[in-house]
Amino acid sequence: MTFSASEIRQEFPALARVIHGKPLAYLDSGASAQRHISVIEAVNDYERNYHANVHRGVHTLSEEATALYEGARARIVKFLGAKSSREIIFTRGTTEAINLVAQSYARPLLKINDEILITHLEHHANIVPWQMVCEQTGAKLVVVPMDSQGEIHLEAAIALMGSRTRMFACAHVSNALGTVLPIQKLVEAAKARGITTLIDGAQAIAHFPVNVQALGCDFYVFSGHKMFAPTGTGVLYGREALLESMPPWQGGGDMILTVSFTKTTYNGLPNKFEAGTPNISGVIGLGAAVDFLNGLDRAAAHAHETALLDHATDRLRKIPGLEFIGTATNKASLVSFLVKGVHPHDLGTVLNDEGIAIRAGHHCAMPVMEYFKVPATARASFAFYNTLEEIDRLGGAIEHAVKIFS
Amino acid sequence: MDLQDLYRDVILDHNRKPRNFGPLDPADVSLEGFNPLCGDRLTLRLKFVGDLISDIRFEGQGCAISTASTSLMTEAVKGKTRDQALALFKRVHELLTIDTANADELGKLAALSGVRGYPARVKCASLCWHTLESALRPPAA
Ligand SMILES: Cc1ncc(COP(=O)(O)O)c(C=O)c1O
Numbered sequence: 001m002t003f004s005a006s007e008i009r010q011e012f013p014a015l016a017r018v019i020h021g022k023p024l025a026y027l028d029s030g031a032s033a034q035r036h037i038s039v040i041e042a043v044n045d046y047e048r049n050y051h052a053n054v055h056r057g058v059h060t061l062s063e064e065a066t067a068l069y070e071g072a073r074a075r076i077v078k079f080l081g082a083k084s085s086r087e088i089i090f091t092r093g094t095t096e097a098i099n100l101v102a103q104s105y106a107r108p109l110l111k112i113n114d115e116i117l118i119t120h121l122e123h124h125a126n127i128v129p130w131q132m133v134c135e136q137t138g139a140k141l142v143v144v145p146m147d148s149q150g151e152i153h154l155e156a157a158i159a160l161m162g163s164r165t166r167m168f169a170c171a172h173v174s175n176a177l178g179t180v181l182p183i184q185k186l187v188e189a190a191k192a193r194g195i196t197t198l199i200d201g202a203q204a205i206a207h208f209p210v211n212v213q214a215l216g217c218d219f220y221v222f223s224g225h226k227m228f229a230p231t232g233t234g235v236l237y238g239r240e241a242l243l244e245s246m247p248p249w250q251g252g253g254d255m256i257l258t259v260s261f262t263k264t265t266y267n268g269l270p271n272k273f274e275a276g277t278p279n280i281s282g283v284i285g286l287g288a289a290v291d292f293l294n295g296l297d298r299a300a301a302h303a304h305e306t307a308l309l310d311h312a313t314d315r316l317r318k319i320p321g322l323e324f325i326g327t328a329t330n331k332a333s334l335v336s337f338l339v340k341g342v343h344p345h346d347l348g349t350v351l352n353d354e355g356i357a358i359r360a361g362h363h364c365a366m367p368v369m370e371y372f373k374v375p376a377t378a379r380a381s382f383a384f385y386n387t388l389e390e391i392d393r394l395g396g397a398i399e400h401a402v403k404i405f406s
Numbered sequence: 407m408d409l410q411d412l413y414r415d416v417i418l419d420h421n422r423k424p425r426n427f428g429p430l431d432p433a434d435v436s437l438e439g440f441n442p443l444c445g446d447r448l449t450l451r452l453k454f455v456g457d458l459i460s461d462i463r464f465e466g467q468g469c470a471i472s473t474a475s476t477s478l479m480t481e482a483v484k485g486k487t488r489d490q491a492l493a494l495f496k497r498v499h500e501l502l503t504i505d506t507a508n509a510d511e512l513g514k515l516a517a518l519s520g521v522r523g524y525p526a527r528v529k530c531a532s533l534c535w536h537t538l539e540s541a542l543r544p545p546a547a
Contacts, residue, residue, distance in 0.1 A: 343468065344444070349409070349527065350409065362444075405421065
């Protein structure tokens with residue numbers, strides 16, 4: 001297999017857009033990645049030809065829709081290296097998956113003064129659900145500190161894994177800083193102490209292959225829209241024994257076996273956690289995204305992303321007054337930065353005028369912003385469909401912005 | 407939309423050199439505004455003589471639009487009565503949100519009309535005005 005960014009770009013229709021008279025340079029894949037053509041077509045094909053409710057009909061369309069939906073689940077099982085389809089729950093996204101674990105796994109388990117351990121660099125989606133369950137149970141949220149490069153150290157985490165720690169939840173990759181956490185070692189340390197682990201893979205899944213059995217985590221979660229698939233899709237991987245032990249989260253259709261007014265019996269995994277009609281078309285799109293990624297030389301794609309990161313770091317470093325926020329040794333392909341005299345929001349507007357899409361803001365990681373004592377940063381996040389030329393344009397446009405505001 | 411319509415010279419100038427920037431001590435009213443979208447914070451402090459805004463100053467961190475809007479606002483409302491300032495709030499609010507709003511007699515504040523073409527930035531320009539409005543509303547009994 002060979003990899004060419006300029007060729008793969010052709011398969012993402014939105015990348016052909018022209019914004020303010022300039023070719024779109026989409027540097028915001030960390031917020032949401034663009035859709036691959038196969039995803040768009042799979043969704044389209046389903047909507048046109050196969051739509052019916054799943055798991056409910058004996059008619060042809062329902063059988064076909066069910067086969068496509070469950071086919072997507074089978075792809076995810078393989079993609080993540082899970083043991084069976086009973087371990088893969090479809091959710092609305094990362095956020096819903098974490099809330100499910102917080103409410104269905106942690107809440108019944110937690111006692112007063114038990115502890116949930118997270119890290120300082122988490123996305124709000126991996127903070128707030130735990131705070132809510134702490135309020136409900138009297139458990140405490142404990143936070144592994146971060147260093148000034150935006151790194152989380154194994155020793156710092158181990159120091160906080162105590163006899164009351166029930167749960168360790170952390171990001172695989174930080175969305176605000178790009179830091180890749182040493183999750184293999186973190187998971188091993190937690191496991192050795194009998195602590196349940198959840199890894200937020202939202203920012204990892206599009207960048208490198210993940211194998212949940214090799215990793216050994218209890219839960220792994222991610223969103224479809226960050227891996228070229230539709231919004232409103234996500235995955236909760238859970239070890240079967242844990243999922244089996246958990247009560248359902250939401251009640252409704254599909255998650256039951258029998259219902260009477262005196263007693264309801266629940267369906268088995270994974271349906272137990274998929275109450276109601278799911279996002280059928282979105283999940284089918286997610287399945288197509290998995291096929292697309294499987295057909296890609298992922299090592300080559302990742303090498304290209306690393307080249308993008310290196311080039312961006314070199315190019316932006318040349319801009320006087322530009323400061324990187326997040327300088328971990330092991331980083332995913334994104335740069336978070338500040339430019340002296342130019343607020344990130346203004347920078348975002350000026351870059352947009354040049355056809356360049358970046359994110360400006362707190363990236364749903366206010367504790368990270370607070371740590372670095374900044375209200376916001378500008379973030380350019382890359383995918384393998386980005387090019388070195390786009391990064392050169394980014395560099396030039398930042399310099400242009402500096403001129404406007406000086 | 408033309409970028410130069412958003413970042414007019416008046417806006418850039420007030421961003422570089424914000425007027426009435428700094429502490430005001432003692433102040434009669436002090437109020438904080440927060441824009442969760444961009445993390446911008448500003449503190450507005452006012453002094454009154456009777457019904458008149460005799461002094462107004464601000465501190466905080468914000469984008470160019472937010473800083474310039476606040477700076478222009480402090481210039482515009484200093485020496486005005488509460489009602490005059492509230493009337494100005496209404497005019498500027500319209501200027502930022504209604505396509506057909508006119509900028510007659512708004513002076514330098516007319517420069518804010520360029521923000522209208524950038525819906526994501528309207529909040530940046532209006533934050534200080536909403537903060538002012540809260541500061542001028544009579545305290546709840
Ligand atoms: C690290 C991380 N966790 C969680 C989320 C939340 O994902 P979603 O909004 O798709 O549920 C994001 C999305 O920005 C993220 O980057």
